[in-house]
Amino acid sequence: MKINKELMLYCPHCNKHTKHTLRNYNKKPQRGLSLGTRRHNRAIKGYVGSIEPKIHPKKLGKKQKLITECQVCKKHGEKVVGMRTKKKIEISR
Ligand SMILES: [Zn+2]
Numbered sequence: 001m002k003i004n005k006e007l008m009l010y011c012p013h014c015n016k017h018t019k020h021t022l023r024n025y026n027k028k029p030q031r032g033l034s035l036g037t038r039r040h041n042r043a044i045k046g047y048v049g050s051i052e053p054k055i056h057p058k059k060l061g062k063k064q065k066l067i068t069e070c071q072v073c074k075k076h077g078e079k080v081v082g083m084r085t086k087k088k089i090e091i092s093r
Helices: 035-043
Strands: 002-004 006-011 016-024 062-070 076-085 090-092
Touching: 002 006, 006 062, 006 076, 016 090
Parallel strands: 002 090
Antiparallel strands: 006 016, 016 062, 062 076
């Protein structure tokens, strides 16, 4: 799936449609000292492995998320292109 690098999208900060540039979304690693991680570590302290059951539902494909940047106010947003597809998105110029 190909998508243009520049798109006219709605910007909630400018309150109108402006030109946006798109780039790929890279997920950052989880913080080791966040509240959720600390609470989980406290809960499983003394046990080996995890005590909360892991459920792995079968999902068809992944959501392809892109980061958008308004060229007028330079604010960032995000856009999901194609709900749960197996195709990867290529950003063309
Ligand atoms: Zn804007």
